[in-house]
Amino acid sequence: MSDLNIISQFATAMLKAATLDDLLWAISKNIGETLGFDDCVIYLNDNNSLIQKAAFGIKNPTKRNLYNEIKIPVGKGIVGYVAQSQASEIVADTTVDHRYIWDEFSGKSELAVPIIYEDITIGVIDSESSLKNAYSHNDMEVLQIIANIAAPRIASAQYCSELKQTQSQLEETNDKLFNSLEQLKENQEVLVQNEKMVSIGLLAAGVAHEINNPLAFSISNVSYFKECIKDITNMHQVIFEHENISPKIKQQLQSINYMQSLEEITEVVGETANGLLRIKNIVSDLCGFARNEEKEVSNFDVNKGIKIVTNILKGEINNNCHLELDFGQIPDLYGNETKIHQVFMNIILNAVQASRNNGLISVKTYLDENFACIDITDNGLGIANENLQNIFTPFFTTKPVGQGTGLGLYICYKIITEEHGGQIKVFSNHHKTTFRIMLPLHSADQLNLHNLT
Structure with a gap:
């Protein structure tokens, strides 16, 4: 060849x-x-x-x-x-x-x-x-x-x-990264929920006090209501057991002031209903905060949300400081209401813990251009300048060991900035600290739902 x-x-x-x-x-x-x-x-x-x-x-x-x-x-x-x-x-x-x-x-x-x-x-x-x-x-x-x-x-x-x-290696790496990202998302959801449960644990005593007060007078009123019912029952027994009412029976009827009893029953029942309704609202607000509704987005009233949170914190606030609310005219916002409530809960609770005895906490809402602003201010000792730059860093805390996870403000920052496209700022001196939450006036079609869902 x-x-x-x-x-x-x-x-x-x-x-x-x-x-x-x-x-x-x-x-x-x-x-x-x-x-x-x-x-x-x-x-x-x-x-x-x-x-x-x-x-x-x-x-x-x-x-x-x-x-x-x-x-x-x-x-x-x-x-x-x-x-x-x-x-x-x-x-x-x-x-x-x-x-x-x-x-x-x-x-x-x-x-x-x-x-x-x-x-x-x-x-x-x-x-x-x-x-x-x-x-x-x-x-x-x-x-x-x-x-x-x-x-x-x-x-x-x-x-x-x-x-x-x-x-092939890139595809394998991408798969690993995707799985890691999904795991990180799951871990973040667990951290967020755990942080909420930590807050709920801190609130347990205050909530118990808030429930016990209306529950105590509701139980007392029910006992009195039973006595009134007993008097009315006795009156009916006297009337229906005797066809002809003798002078003696008249005297017995006069001794039973059933009209007054009926008036008191009406009043007591009203108080009892209000007390039980108050318990229902407290439990409802607390359960709503505790629910893990991470993926729900809807229109919500920011002022109403602050009222719900401060109602849950009422016992904690009343025992330590005075609360002032100053609500502006804020249109409904769109986002994850449960997560926004968690932000309010965390920052207001921090303010309560930072306030001096008989201190003052103020919450003010107002509009600033395209943002709904919420200023939460306490008159505590303030935050040191060297700590301000790390205030939203994960696991950073100035609280004693065992009293803080260092995740609360970090989670707040992520919820406001990454998930709702807003801003969160902090201003502090030796006399007061203000956390300013700025939520954009989004409509449903403008909000990046990818971060929320």
């Missing part, structure tokens, strides 16, 4: 290869069969190590399996020397060449040509024979032409293989 036919046949076989692996095995097989070599091994350069990737002959006992696969450092052995020098070489007698690396398949002569792409050795084509002087200069020239033709194809296949591997 002429050299031209050999090269043409090789090029055809190379074009049919779909992958880098297919290409390398096709090159080794085609060279071995068309040039009549005992064997042919393809090495690829990987970080200055020449690694066997495909073979024809004794090194390939079964389909696409290499026997005793080896790595040769660039510069060592005949293959390594050819890779380093970038020059083809024929070794007529390996027994007298000190560079030759002996193994169980050692040959008597060797032909090696470099595979060079853009002046870089990307591999070596190597053939060994059991005979001395087995290779001619024509064999070397043909093999070098084949190597030159194969070089860009191998480089391209390597690039595609690396690209696919990188793509």
Whole structure:
């Protein structure tokens, strides 16, 4: 077969290869069969190590399996020397060449040509024979032409293989990042809910006091109501047990002032109903705050929300300070009402804890351009300047160990800024501290619901 036919046949076989692996095995097989070599091994350069990737002959006992696969450092052995020098070489007698690396398949002569792409050795084509002087200069020239033709194809296949591997790694990384993001979202929801439950735990005593007061007079009124009912019942018994009312019975009826009893019953029932309604409202507000309704978005009244929160905190506030509310005309806002209530709860509770005995807490709402503003101010000792810059940093707290998680204000910041597109600012000196919450006057179609849901 002429050299031209050999090269043409090789090029055809190379074009049919779909992958880098297919290409390398096709090159080794085609060279071995068309040039009549005992064997042919393809090495690829990987970080200055020449690694066997495909073979024809004794090194390939079964389909696409290499026997005793080896790595040769660039510069060592005949293959390594050819890779380093970038020059083809024929070794007529390996027994007298000190560079030759002996193994169980050692040959008597060797032909090696470099595979060079853009002046870089990307591999070596190597053939060994059991005979001395087995290779001619024509064999070397043909093999070098084949190597030159194969070089860009191998480089391209390597690039595609690396690209696919990188793509696969990126997809795997993206999957991990997505799963991590979902886990972070779940963890954040747990943190938010846990922070709410911490607040509820702090409120338990105050809420119990608020419930016990109306409950106590409701129970007392019910007891009195029973006595009134008993008097009326006795009166009816007297009337219906006697057909003719004697003077003695009249005297008994006069001693039972049932009209007054009826009036008192009406009054007591009214008080009882109001007391029980008050308990219902307190429990309803507290349950509404505790519910994990993280994904609900709707129109809400910010002033009403502040009333609900201060009602829950009433016992805590009354025991420590005085509360002033100054509500402006605020249109309904759109967002997650439960989360906004949590922000109010956290900041007002912080204000209560920061206030001096008989201190003052004021909550003011007003409009400022495109924002609904809520100023929550206490007349405590203020926040030190060095702490202001860290006030919204997660796990930062100035409270003693065990009394603060350092997550409350961080969660408030995320709810207002990231989930509702608003702002939260803090101003403080030695006489007072003001937290300013600024919520945009969004409509439902303007709000970025992605962050809320």
